[in-house]
Amino acid sequence: MSAQTNPLIDDGLIEFLLYDVLNAESLCELEGYEHHSRETFDLFLDSVRRLARHDLLPTYKPMDEELPEFRDGRIVTHPSLPHLWRKMVEVGVLTGTRPEAVGGQQIPMLVHMMATAYLMAANLSAYGYIGLTLGAAHLIEAFGSDEVKERFMAPMYEGEWTGTMALTEPHAGSSLADITTTAAPTEDGYYLIKGSKIFISGADHDVTENVVNLALARIEGAPSGTKGISLFAVPRLRPENGELVSNDVTVAGLIHKIGWRGLPSLALEFGDVGDCRGWLVGEPHQGLRYMFQMMNEARIMIGVNGAATASAAYHEARTYALERKQGRRLGDRGADQVPIVEHADVRRMLLRQKAIVEGSFALLGTAARYADVANRGPESERERAHLLLDLLTPIAKTFPAERGFEANALAIQVHGGYGYTSEYLPEAYMRDQKLNTLHEGTSGIQSMDLLGRKVVAKGGAPLRALAEEIALAVTEARAAGCDAELCDAVEQATDRVVSITMELGQRGMAGDTDGMLGHSWDYLDMMATLVVAWQWLRMAAAARTRFKDEPTQQARLHGTEAAAQYWIRTEVPRISVLAELCRTAEDSYLKAQPDWF
Amino acid sequence: MKILVSIKRVADPDNASKLKVSSDGTAVTSEGLEWKMNPFDDWSLEAALRLTENAAEKNARVGEVVLVSIGPNDEHTQRIIREGLAKGAERGILVEADDANLDSNVVSQILKAVVDKENPDLVVMGKQAADGDSNVAGTKLAARLGWPIINYAMKISTNDDGKTLEVKRELDTGVATVKVTGPAVITTSDRILQPESVKNGITPADHQYAKLEVGGRYASLKGIMQAKKKPIDQMSLGDLGIEAKVALKYTKFELPPARSGDTTFVESVEDLVDKLHNTAKVI
Numbered sequence: 001m002s003a004q005t006n007p008l009i010d011d012g013l014i015e016f017l018l019y020d021v022l023n024a025e026s027l028c029e030l031e032g033y034e035h036h037s038r039e040t041f042d043l044f045l046d047s048v049r050r051l052a053r054h055d056l057l058p059t060y061k062p063m064d065e066e067l068p069e070f071r072d073g074r075i076v077t078h079p080s081l082p083h084l085w086r087k088m089v090e091v092g093v094l095t096g097t098r099p100e101a102v103g104g105q106q107i108p109m110l111v112h113m114m115a116t117a118y119l120m121a122a123n124l125s126a127y128g129y130i131g132l133t134l135g136a137a138h139l140i141e142a143f144g145s146d147e148v149k150e151r152f153m154a155p156m157y158e159g160e161w162t163g164t165m166a167l168t169e170p171h172a173g174s175s176l177a178d179i180t181t182t183a184a185p186t187e188d189g190y191y192l193i194k195g196s197k198i199f200i201s202g203a204d205h206d207v208t209e210n211v212v213n214l215a216l217a218r219i220e221g222a223p224s225g226t227k228g229i230s231l232f233a234v235p236r237l238r239p240e241n242g243e244l245v246s247n248d249v250t251v252a253g254l255i256h257k258i259g260w261r262g263l264p265s266l267a268l269e270f271g272d273v274g275d276c277r278g279w280l281v282g283e284p285h286q287g288l289r290y291m292f293q294m295m296n297e298a299r300i301m302i303g304v305n306g307a308a309t310a311s312a313a314y315h316e317a318r319t320y321a322l323e324r325k326q327g328r329r330l331g332d333r334g335a336d337q338v339p340i341v342e343h344a345d346v347r348r349m350l351l352r353q354k355a356i357v358e359g360s361f362a363l364l365g366t367a368a369r370y371a372d373v374a375n376r377g378p379e380s381e382r383e384r385a386h387l388l389l390d391l392l393t394p395i396a397k398t399f400p401a402e403r404g405f406e407a408n409a410l411a412i413q414v415h416g417g418y419g420y421t422s423e424y425l426p427e428a429y430m431r432d433q434k435l436n437t438l439h440e441g442t443s444g445i446q447s448m449d450l451l452g453r454k455v456v457a458k459g460g461a462p463l464r465a466l467a468e469e470i471a472l473a474v475t476e477a478r479a480a481g482c483d484a485e486l487c488d489a490v491e492q493a494t495d496r497v498v499s500i501t502m503e504l505g506q507r508g509m510a511g512d513t514d515g516m517l518g519h520s521w522d523y524l525d526m527m528a529t530l531v532v533a534w535q536w537l538r539m540a541a542a543a544r545t546r547f548k549d550e551p552t553q554q555a556r557l558h559g560t561e562a563a564a565q566y567w568i569r570t571e572v573p574r575i576s577v578l579a580e581l582c583r584t585a586e587d588s589y590l591k592a593q594p595d596w597f
Numbered sequence: 598m599k600i601l602v603s604i605k606r607v608a609d610p611d612n613a614s615k616l617k618v619s620s621d622g623t624a625v626t627s628e629g630l631e632w633k634m635n636p637f638d639d640w641s642l643e644a645a646l647r648l649t650e651n652a653a654e655k656n657a658r659v660g661e662v663v664l665v666s667i668g669p670n671d672e673h674t675q676r677i678i679r680e681g682l683a684k685g686a687e688r689g690i691l692v693e694a695d696d697a698n699l700d701s702n703v704v705s706q707i708l709k710a711v712v713d714k715e716n717p718d719l720v721v722m723g724k725q726a727a728d729g730d731s732n733v734a735g736t737k738l739a740a741r742l743g744w745p746i747i748n749y750a751m752k753i754s755t756n757d758d759g760k761t762l763e764v765k766r767e768l769d770t771g772v773a774t775v776k777v778t779g780p781a782v783i784t785t786s787d788r789i790l791q792p793e794s795v796k797n798g799i800t801p802a803d804h805q806y807a808k809l810e811v812g813g814r815y816a817s818l819k820g821i822m823q824a825k826k827k828p829i830d831q832m833s834l835g836d837l838g839i840e841a842k843v844a845l846k847y848t849k850f851e852l853p854p855a856r857s858g859d860t861t862f863v864e865s866v867e868d869l870v871d872k873l874h875n876t877a878k879v880i
Contacts, residue, residue, distance in 0.1 A: 035822065035825070037825075039672075039675075039676060039679060039825075040818075040821050040822065040825065042676070043676070043679065043680055043683055043816055043821045043824075044816075044818050044821055046680070046816075047815040047816045047817065047818075047821075048815075050812070050815060051815055054810040054811050054812075055810055058810075083807060083808070086807065087807065087815070090815070090817055091815050091816075091817050091818065092817045092818025092819055092821075093818075096818050105818045105819055105821075105822050107818060552628055552629035
C-alpha cells in the first residue's frame with residue numbers, strides 16, 4: 001500500500017466519537033466556547049486531516065531515512081520541515097486551544113486533540129515541534145511575567161521560534177530532584193545558567209531561526225531536592241539591541257534514536273564560556289510545581305501520540321489484509337487464493353488492533369472532554385471533572401503507548417515476512433511507538449502515580465466518581481439493548497476493582513507500602529482494561545442508538561459491537577487475575593534479590 | 598478587483614469508487630458519501646484569492662471575492678461556501694435549486710443573472726465539475742454575457758487590477774499566451790496551484806507561494822472563525838427571474854467494467870514485449 005493512501009485514522013470513527021459518544025457539540029455551551037459550532041469543528045478537522053494526508057504523510061518515510069546531522073556545531077534537519085512547520089502554524093494547530101488574547105481561537109481540547117491526532121499519525125516527529133512549542137509557550141503563558149511573555153511566549157505562539165522542555169540531565173532523568181544545573185542571579189534581571197542537559201528534543205534545527213529552552217535549574221543557595229528547582233527560559237539566541245546574538249547554548253552531541261527521527265534529540269551545554277542567560281519564569285523554587293501543573297496535558301498528548309501511531313499501522317495492516325491473497329479457506333483445496341483477511345487468525349489480529357486503537361481514542365477523548373469541563377464547565381461540575389481527569393491521565397498516557405506497541409507489533413505480524421522489512425511502514429511505526437512508554441514518565445512511574453497518588457486522593461473520591469460513570473454507561477448500554485452478558489461483566493469487574501483498591505489503600509495507610517505498591521504495574525493494567533471496557537460499552541450503546549436503522553452504517557455498527565464484545569470477553573476476565581496478584585502481593589519478583597538475575 | 602467564483606458541491610471524489618448507479622440506470626447515487634467542494638473550483642478559488650491579496654503582508658486582502666454556489670439550501674451547500682469564506686473570500690451567495698433541475702444551460706443562466714447583479718471584473722471557475730465532467734458551464738456563461746472566455750488557465754498576470762490580463766493556457770500541444778481585456782470568464786487548470794502562477798502587481802513579483810500538493814490553501818482555524826461573521830445571501834431562481842429548463846437529459850449511466858485483476862508473470866523482457874504486443878495488444 002502506498003503511504004499516500006493510508007487514511008491514518010478512520011474519519012467515521014472520529015465523527016462518531018465526537019458527536020455520538022462524547023457530545024462535542026454540547027461543549028459549545030461552555031463559557032468561552034460559545035463562538036464555536038459543529039460547523040467550525042468540522043471545517044477545522046477537514047483542513048487538518050488534509051494537511052496530514054497531503055503534506056505530512058509523504059515526508060514521513062524520507063524523514064525516517066534521512067537523519068539529522070551534526071555539522072559545525074549546528075544541527076541540520078530534514079529540508080521539508082520548515083514548510084511543514086509553516087503550514088501547521090498557519091492552519092492554527094499551534095494556538096488553536098489558546099485564548100484570543102495570545103492569538104488563539106479557544107477551540108475545545110477535545111476537538112483539537114482529534115484533529116491533531118491526524119498530524120501525529122502522519123508524521124510524529126514533524127508534529128513534535130508543535131507539541132514542544134505549545135508546551136513551552138503555555139508554561140510561560142500560565143506562569144511568566146508580562147516581560148517574559150512578550151520576549152519569549154509571543155514569538156513561539158506566532159510560530160517564529162520553537163520551544164523545548166529542558167529537564168533531563170545525564171544523572172537525573174526520572175529523578176528530577178537531583179538536577180544540578182545552576183542559575184546565578186545578576187543585577188540585570190537575568191540569571192547566568194551553567195550545566196548539562198541531555199535528551200532535549202528539538203533544541204537545535206533549521207526549522208526556525210531560534211529556540212527557547214524551558215530549563216530547570218537551581219538558583220544558588222536554593223534548598224536541596226524538589227523544593228529548590230526553578231524554571232527558566234533559556235533561548236539559543238538572545239535578543240539584544242534588536243538582533244539575535246549567541247546565548248552560549250552549545251550542542252554537545254546528537255543522540256541516535258530508533259524512532260522520531262525527524263526530531264533531533266540533543267545533549268546541550270549551558271554556559272561553556274559563562275555567558276548563558278536565563279530568564280526566570282514565575283517565582284523562584286516553583287519550577288517543578290509549574291511543570292507538574294502542565295503534566296496532565298503533556299501526558300495526555302503522549303497518549304494521543306500512541307493511539308495515532310497504532311492507528312496508522314492498523315490501517316496499513318487492514319489494507320494489506322484485504323488485498324494480499326494467500327492460501328485458501330480451510331477445506332477448500334483447489335479453489336482460488338483468498339485475501340488473508342479471510343483467515344480467522346488474521347481477523348483476530350485486526351480486531352485486536354481495532355479494539356486497542358479505537359478504545360484508546362475513546363479514552364483519550366473522554367479525558368479531553370473532562371479537561372474542557374474542568375476548565376470551562378459550570379462551577380458545580382468542575383471539581384468532579386478534575387478528579388476524573390487526574391485519575392484517567394496516567395491510564396490515558398500508558399494504555400495507548402503499551403497496548404499501542406502491541407498493536408504495532410500485530411500490524412507487522414499481519415504483513416508476515418514483509419512486515420519485517422523496511423520496505424513496509426509498520427516497522428517504522430513500531431520504533432516510533434516505543435518512545436511513548438518512556439518519555440513524560442515511564443509506564444512504571446505512571447503506575448505508581450495511579451495507585452500511590454491518584455486513586456487514593458481525596459479519600460477515594462476519584463474512584464467513586466469513576467465507578468458512577470461506569471454504572472451510568474452500563475445503564476445506558478442496557479437501555480440501548482446491548483448484550484446483557486457484556487453489561488454484567490463490566491459491572492462485576494468494576495466492583496472487583498473498587499474492592500481491591502480499597503484493600504490496597506488500607507495497606508498503604510497501615511504503612512505497608514510494598515504490599516500496596518508492589519503490583520502497581522498489574523494494578524494499572526487492570527484499571528486500563530476496565531476503563532477501556534467502559535469505553536467500548538459506551539461506543540456499542542451509542543452505535544446501536546445511532547446506526548441501528550441506517551443502512552449505510554451497518555458495517556460500522558457491527559464492527560463496533562464486535563470490538564466491544566472482543567474486549568469484554570477476552571480482556572475483562574484478566575481483571576480478576578490481576579486483582580488477585582495485587583491482593584496476595586504475589587512475591588516472585590518482590591522477593592527476588594539482585595544477584596538472582 | 599472584484600471576482601465572482603462559482604463553487605459546486607460534489608460527492609467526495611476521493612471515494613468515487615463508492616458511487617453506484619440507480620437500478621434503472623438513469624441516475625448516479627452517492628448515498629453514504631460526503632459532500633465536498635469540487636476540487637476544480639478549489640483551484641480557481643485559490644487563483645482568485647491570489648489575485649486579490651498581498652501575499653507578502655500575511656495575505657492582506659486588496660480586492661473582493663464573491664462565492665456563488667447553486668444547489669439545495671442545506672448544510673452541505675452552506676458548508677462548502679463557509680469553507681471558501683474561511684479560506685479568505687469575502688461573501689457568499691447560495692442560489693437554491695434542485696440538482697435534478699440543473700444542467701449547464703440552467704447553471705449558466707443563473708450565473709449570468711448573478712453577474713448582472715454583482716458586476717464583477719472577472720468570473721473565475723473550475724474548468725469542470727468532478728461529478729459531471731461536462732466542461733461547458735464556463736464557456737456557456739461567457740457566451741451569454743458576451744465576454745471573452747479563457748479556458749484552462751495555468752498562469753494569470755495583471756498589472757492594472759484586472760483591467761487587462763495576460764493568461765497562459767495549458768493545451769495538449771503546449772502553452773498558449775493570450776492577452777485579454779476584462780471583464781472575462783477564466784477557467785483554471787491544476788497548474789494554477791504552482792508557486793508562481795498568479796501575479797497581481799501587488800504581491801511582490803518575486804514572491805513564491807508555498808507548494809500546494811493537491812488543492813488550494815487550507816482553511817485556517819482563524820479563517821474559519823472569521824468566516825462565521827461573513828454573510829451568505831440566499832436566493833431562489835424566482836428571485837433571479839429564471840425558469841429552470843434543462844436542455845440536457847441523461848439517459849443512461851453505467852459503471853466501468855470491474856478489472857479482472859489477473860496477473861501474469863513473465864520470465865524475460867522479450868516475453869514481456871511479446872505479451873504486451875500479442876496478448877494484451879497495447880503496444
